[in-house]
Amino acid sequence: MKRPSLAMLILAAGLLARPVRAEVASSFDLCARLGGAEHSVASMVGLIPGLEIDAGRGRLWFDGSGVSTGGRLRLQAARAAADARVARFGPGEALLLVAVTREERRGKPALQALRTEARLGWSRRRAGGWIGAGGQLSSDGGHAPRRGLLGIGGWARTGTFTFSAALDQTEDVRTTIFPAVLEQTPESTWAVLVPERRDHESLTLSHAHTRLGWSRGPLEVETVAGLTFGRYHAPRRWIQARTALGLTRQLALVATAGLLTPQWFALDASRERRATLGVRLVPAVAPSGFAPGAPRPAVTSWRVKRIAEGRYALEVRAPGARAVEIMGDMTGWEAFGLAHLGGSRWRAELDMTPGVHRLNLRLDDGPWRAPLGVATAPDGFNGEVGIIVVE
Amino acid sequence: MPRAMIAAVRTVLAMIILALAGPASADDARLRARLDPETLGQVEAIVASASRSGLPTAPLVATALEGTSKRAPGPRIVLAVRRHAAALSAARDAFGDRASESELVAGAGALLAGLDPDTLVRLRDARPRQSLVIPLVVLSDLLARSVPAGAAARAVLGATRAGARDGDLLKLRQRIEQDIREGASPAEAAAARARTLVHGTGIGKNPGAQRPGRKRSEVSLP
Numbered sequence: 001m002k003r004p005s006l007a008m009l010i011l012a013a014g015l016l017a018r019p020v021r022a023e024v025a026s027s028f029d030l031c032a033r034l035g036g037a038e039h040s041v042a043s044m045v046g047l048i049p050g051l052e053i054d055a056g057r058g059r060l061w062f063d064g065s066g067v068s069t070g071g072r073l074r075l076q077a078a079r080a081a082a083d084a085r086v087a088r089f090g091p092g093e094a095l096l097l098v099a100v101t102r103e104e105r106r107g108k109p110a111l112q113a114l115r116t117e118a119r120l121g122w123s124r125r126r127a128g129g130w131i132g133a134g135g136q137l138s139s140d141g142g143h144a145p146r147r148g149l150l151g152i153g154g155w156a157r158t159g160t161f162t163f164s165a166a167l168d169q170t171e172d173v174r175t176t177i178f179p180a181v182l183e184q185t186p187e188s189t190w191a192v193l194v195p196e197r198r199d200h201e202s203l204t205l206s207h208a209h210t211r212l213g214w215s216r217g218p219l220e221v222e223t224v225a226g227l228t229f230g231r232y233h234a235p236r237r238w239i240q241a242r243t244a245l246g247l248t249r250q251l252a253l254v255a256t257a258g259l260l261t262p263q264w265f266a267l268d269a270s271r272e273r274r275a276t277l278g279v280r281l282v283p284a285v286a287p288s289g290f291a292p293g294a295p296r297p298a299v300t301s302w303r304v305k306r307i308a309e310g311r312y313a314l315e316v317r318a319p320g321a322r323a324v325e326i327m328g329d330m331t332g333w334e335a336f337g338l339a340h341l342g343g344s345r346w347r348a349e350l351d352m353t354p355g356v357h358r359l360n361l362r363l364d365d366g367p368w369r370a371p372l373g374v375a376t377a378p379d380g381f382n383g384e385v386g387i388i389v390v391e
Numbered sequence: 392m393p394r395a396m397i398a399a400v401r402t403v404l405a406m407i408i409l410a411l412a413g414p415a416s417a418d419d420a421r422l423r424a425r426l427d428p429e430t431l432g433q434v435e436a437i438v439a440s441a442s443r444s445g446l447p448t449a450p451l452v453a454t455a456l457e458g459t460s461k462r463a464p465g466p467r468i469v470l471a472v473r474r475h476a477a478a479l480s481a482a483r484d485a486f487g488d489r490a491s492e493s494e495l496v497a498g499a500g501a502l503l504a505g506l507d508p509d510t511l512v513r514l515r516d517a518r519p520r521q522s523l524v525i526p527l528v529v530l531s532d533l534l535a536r537s538v539p540a541g542a543a544a545r546a547v548l549g550a551t552r553a554g555a556r557d558g559d560l561l562k563l564r565q566r567i568e569q570d571i572r573e574g575a576s577p578a579e580a581a582a583a584r585a586r587t588l589v590h591g592t593g594i595g596k597n598p599g600a601q602r603p604g605r606k607r608s609e610v611s612l613p
Contacts, residue, residue, distance in 0.1 A: 332421060333456035355493070356500055356528050358457070368461065373572075375535030377504055380454070380471040381463040387535040389528055391561055 030278050058084040078102050083119075092122035097134070113138045113170075117151070126300060129154035136171040147171065147202055157300070157319055160344060162213045167206060174201045174232050205230040215320070216342065218246035244280065252280045299324075299361060299372050300344070304352075304390060312352045312390065316371075319344040321363045326350075328359030328386075335362070358385045422455055430455075430465035437472050446479045447492045450499065478502040485511035486523070497527035504534040510544040517551045525557040529564045536568060538577040546585035553589045563588050 053060045064078035081099035097117045117134025132151040153166030181194035209226030225239040240258035247253060257275040302316040316338060318324050324338040324346040331350070338346035358379070360368035370376040370386035379385040422431055434455045438448045454475045458468035482498030483490055485508055490498070498511050510530075514523055526547050533543035550563060563584055570580035 327460055329453045329457075333453065333460040335460075355524065356497065356531050375532055375568075377535045379457065379461065380474065380503075381458050381461045381467060383461060385457075387532060389532050389561075389564065 030281075032277055058082065092120065095119040095121060097132075115149075115170075117149070119151075126158065127154070127156040132168075138171055138173065147204055149204065160214055160216050160319065162319065163211070165208075165210045167208045170205050170207065172203045172205045172230065172233070174203050175199070176201070203230055203232060205233060215344075218252075220244045220246075254278055254280045299363070302361075302371050302373070304388060306390075307349065310351055310353060312350055314338070314348045314350060316346045316361070317344045318346060318363055321346070323364055325362045326359055327362070327368060329357055330359070352390050354390050357388050357390060359388065360385055422452060425456065425459040426468070427465055430468055433465075433469045434472050437469070437476050441476050441479065444480065445488075446476065446483065447496055450479065450496050451475055475499060475503065481508050482511060484508075486515050491522065491524075493524045494522065494527065497524050497531065501527050501531045501534065504531050505540050506530060506534060506544065507540060510540075510548065513544075513548055514551060517548060522557075525560050526551050529560045532564055533567060533577075533581055536571055536577055538567070538581045542578040542581045546581040549585050550588050555588060559588060 051062045060080075060082045062078070062080045079099060079101045081097065083095045083097040085093050085095055087094040095118070097115075097119055099115045099117075101113045101115065114137045115134060116136075117132045119130050119132035121130035122128060130151075130153050134149050134151075135147075136149060149169040149171060151166065151168035153164065153168070155162065155164035157163075176199045178197040178199070180192050180196040182190045183193045185191050205228055207226060207228050209224065211222065211224045213220065213222040215221070221241070221243045223239070223241045225237075227235055227237050229235040238259050240256060242254065242256045244255075245253045255275070255277045259273050298320070299316055299318045302314065305313045305315060307313050314326060316324055321344070324340075325335045326338065326348060327333055327335050330352045336348060336350075338348040341347055358377075359371070360379075360383075361371045362368045368383065370384050374386040374388055376384045377387055419435075422434060426434060434451075438451050441451055442448050451472050454472050455468055458471055463471070478499035479495055481502055482495045486494055486498060501511070502508060514526055518526065530543055530547050533546065534540060538546075546563070546567075547560065550560060555563070567577075567580045567584050570584065571577050575583075
């Protein structure tokens, strides 16, 4: 019988831990592409698979980017990663991250890398940040000595805007070839005096990138721009603008323009300037990002307003959320979906009596949590519950 | 014994317990729909016992429903319901047989949040004829906001003994909540606000604007 691999053991441990949440966040795009080296219009199919398993203290996730322009869908970049929260302190946490990345360029494997990193992050309602250090083993690493890699990033959210910026590093290898020295023999043949020699030098590439996102109702606009630089490496700038308009809960119109590196796993991660227009089949306007330290949907404010005798309105602001639900004694401890008012605003009307009430909120089918800012208490079931007083 | 037979016996036992418990109510229907037969039997037994003792049963049903919604295992749900029933019983012991259902529910909530049962007795002594619901609501909220049980009890008992009305206590809660949000330590905020309420601007008036988070040098723990 085949022995279980470490990944299988981690996966099993994650699944056995409670509570476990699994989320599939894949999108499927049918687009028309304009531009590139061929300066033509071509149809294109894009697949951005995504899967996240959240087991509380650890997560496993996979995401990637697949594109087909000639009838065959090909995964051109993929990443599988796991992180474990080793410590938590106030709004901060320490994470250990292991990621395996595979990229293709022009149909051939270009990079396979194993990256390990320790990160220190903190997250509040409107801002967050992280700092990390780690190392990388690459398939094209040769015998070059390896260096430590550093990273730092942060994000802030105000109203309907989210801004993030990060500077991180990857390892690359520069190979110098010293050709063989040959000598012609008296017999008119060539003898090798000095054989060919290849020197590998480990280089650190730094990537600075910023992202500005805005969303209101079914409309999302996002701009991602960055600069990659390093020793012996000409600086390369890239930028892509993307907009998505949700037509229904499962269908969105998408348009992109610019160029993007595959590490962003966006539609048409090409090194050529292109524009695309198409439709996206996905449970949300845009797939959620899984990168540690990235801004996640969160409740930034909420209030209970009396609208009639025994009738109250619960109003929640949750930027980036695709679904908001409440569960509490006032709902008989059954999930009750809030109505989306547009932008980040959600609302529900509930029958409540004055006094103490217990409730939990959940975003995007995630874990049930006490709303931020309310008093909390252990719920007796290994979790916590929010305590509100209705006067 | 085959598993099917064990399950059938459990189901029959659960049905007998349900039949003995009295006529089916909406709560019973919700419990039956969401609990497995074994857990249902034990929860129904606790609920029936509480009902016979004259204790309110709605909070016990709510606790069981909360457990099922959070996918807690059956034994943990039974434990949580049993603890809640014990807290209701302790609240009745503290308040006496004349306590209203609302007072028992609020008292049990405060006990489950970590309050000492003696505080309930002293609260009853401080307010022998008026309802204790609002003082208990305020106490539960302060405990949930990480105010230590002793500091929360001193604040609410002190204000109640000084004749604070329900409105004063609710304002006290709001101001302590605001101070904690602005960075004051929960114990410090509770002590300072209660002292201001009792000795500052007086009961029944607007408590003063002293904010422990801003003028820490003026604040001392009792």
